[in-house]
Amino acid sequence: MxxxxxxxxxxxxxxxxxxxxxxxxxxxxxxxxxxxxxxxxxxxxxxxxxxxxxxxxxxxxxxxxxxxxxxxxxxxxxxxxxxxxxxxxxxxxxxxxxxxxxxxRAEMTALLSRVPRSAMRHGAKGLEEVPLDAIAPGDRLLIARGAVVPVDGSIDAVAAVLDTSALTGEPLPQRIAQGEAAMSGSVNAGEAFDLLATRRAAESTYAGIVRLVEAAQASKAPxxxxxxxxxxxxxxxxxxxxxxxxxxxxxxxxxxxxxxxxxxxxxxxxxxxxxxxxxSRAAGAGVLVKSGGALEAMARARVLLLDKTGTLTIGRARLAAILPENGVAEEELLRLAASLDQASGHVLAQALVEAATTRGLTLSTPIAVQEAPGEGIAGLVDDRQVAIGSATYVATTIGGPTPAAPPDQPPGAALVFIGVDGAPGGVLVFEDPIRPDAPAMLAGMRRAGIGRVVLLSGDAEAPAQAVGRALGLDSVVAGCTPEGKVAVVRAEGQAGPVMMIGDGVNDAPALAAAAIGIAMGARGAAASSEAADAVVLVDRLDRLAQAIxxxxxxxxxxxxxxxxxxxxxxxxxxxxxxxxxxxxxxxxxxxxxxxxxxxxxxxxxxxxxxxxx
Structure with a gap:
């Protein structure tokens, strides 16, 4: 160049x-x-x-x-x-x-730089750092807290908590039990654990996503x-x-x-x-369009495909409901749970503490804390015995019945059960809400000439369909893998030029395959920004219709x-x-x-x- x-x-x-x-x-x-x-x-x-x-x-x-x-x-x-x-x-x-x-568009330096270059492997002389190419199926690896899983494998520990949002679009961390599969590219959101490698690095999920993006970008005409x-x-x-x-x-x-x-x-x-x-005008509106060809494709787009998590929804767990039991007040239940969760690094723990501090609650310092990775945490808060986690963990910890789950649980919601002083204390409901500016953005898109709007999500069917109904979308495709999203992009292309909007690594191949791919760069993964033809630099969905x-x-x-x-x-x-x-x-x-x-x-x-x- x-x-x-x-x-x-x-x-x-x-x-x-x-x-x-x-x-x-x-x-x-x-x-x-x-x-x-x-x-x-x-x-x-x-x-x-x-x-x-x-x-x-x-x-x-x-x-x-x-x-x-x-x-x-x-x-x-x-x-x-x-x-x-x-x-x-x-x-x-x-x-x-x-x-x-x-x-x-620039090269996919951000996507490639996210791939770990080495891993900690258990060997005859203890832990040793080895390059990814040296990892073979059957090797046992140590995945530290916050580290990216380097290869596909299975959990060789009691349990692990993985953030798979960049791969599947699922906003809430997932508890993976011993023996279950873990995808490369996911992030360890809990305590360190051992991973039993099942594939080489070049054959793993994350490497496949990189290849998909490269192939889709190479197939585009100049x-x-x-x-x-x-x-x-x-x-x-x-x-x-x-x-x-x-x-x-x-x-x-x-x-x-x-x-x-x-x-x-x-x-x-x-x-x-x-x-x-x-x-220049689009950049002034907060949308960086990377080429003149991309600007022309944006003007001609007639079909809009959107990712759910982080695009139509907030992309972070938020406290939606407090359901106390046995006479525990709502504010007290939240205060006790948030006080204890200050000692936890779990993603939902951070959301819980944030919800409590937002309400102005004064949190106490927990003592005698014991945490079971992927299960829950227990300890003393102001001389009260508190346990937080899964229904099974809380029931086992308090030695009594499980707190009752809500009968009308929202689709895709995460439930956090709480025990207080040996009895069920209640349930906290977390969900990933729809962005408040999403309806106005979709209306503006339709006024700008978009005739069909389709939701693509790696999330489960129920939460995806709930978002689709709430926003009046034309179609919803749930449970999409990166390959599946690319297939939908190609199929929808028969109805007209396709615009794809996403924010995760799992969206990168579809963003590259679409006539115009737009990444939510303000909060999205860097890989999606590199693969996309345009990047929304501000956290404002309404700027998309303006850019069109x-x-x-x-x-x-x-x-x-x-x-x-x-x-x-x-x-x-x-x-x-x-x-x-x-x-x-x-x-x-x-x-x-x-x-x-x-x-x-x-x-x-x-x-x-x-x-x-």
């Missing part, structure tokens, strides 16, 4: 230097001007011919052919000044287009210039008109004048200018600029064919057309008026 940038800057500098240097002898009355104009033109022409040849071998061609005919014809006919002007316009246009394409969609008929019209003028008059210079006026510089310049302006409106307005202005450029160039071509313009006059006219079209393209920098265009 740096070499390509240097090449384009060099060509632009040569073309400008050649034109300026050639004008000096003209002004001073010397005869070296033609040589200087030619020297400034030839490198640009050579680079253009090389690009045309590579494109022809791929079965591609476009309006750049007219620029090559203009420069080559002008040099052959002795119109070197016209050739130099065309070379400068072309090199400038190519440089601006390159700058627009430079905003393409950004095509909007102007090329008019290239076939405009190229044919130009060649026929130039050839007709030459044949009818016998004057090759007249045909050259047609080619010079037709040189598609306004088409090359105006589109990148409009796109860059649109990218900006994209649609930008595309409208870019298309308008292309049509205006072709129209003005066509009028100039006719004048040149009738003998009213010389090649140099045609080149200068083309410069005036460039200015007019670019000024129109710059309208994309103005504020979005919130109308769907």
């Amino acid at each position: 740096p070499d390509e940038a240097a090449r384009r800057i060099l060509l632009l500098g040569i073309a400008a230097a050649g034109l300026v240097a050639g004008l000096l002898p003209v002004l001073l009355g010397r005869g070296a001007a033609e040589w200087l104009f030619t020297i400034g033109t030839l490198p640009v022409l050579a680079a253009l011919l090389r690009d045309l040849w590579h494109g022809f071998r791929r079965g591609e061609f476009g309006l750049d052919l007219i620029a090559a005919l203009s420069m080559g014809g002008a040099l052959l006919l002795g119109e070197s000044l016209a050739a130099a002007v065309v070379a400068l316009m072309y090199a400038g246009g190519e440089f601006l287009e390159f700058r627009a394409r430079q905003r393409a 950004m095509a210039r909007l102007a090329d969609r008019w290239s076939v008929w405009f190229l044919a019209f130009t060649v026929l008109l130039a050839g007709g003028a030459w044949i009818a008059t016998g004057d090759a210079v007249r045909g050259l004048a047609v080619l010079v006026v037709a040189t598609p510089c306004p088409l090359i310049l105006a589109v990148p200018v409009a796109i860059i302006a649109g990218l 409106r900006i994209a649609r307005r930008t595309l409208h202005i870019a298309r308008q600029s292309v049509i205006a450029g072709i129209g003005l160039s066509s009028a100039g071509m006719v004048a040149a064919a009738l003998g009213h313009l010389t090649p140099v006059e045609g080149a200068l006219l083309q410069e005036a057309i460039d200015v007019a079209v670019i000024l129109n393209a710059l309208r994309a920098l103005r504020g979005d008026d919130d109308r769907a265009i």
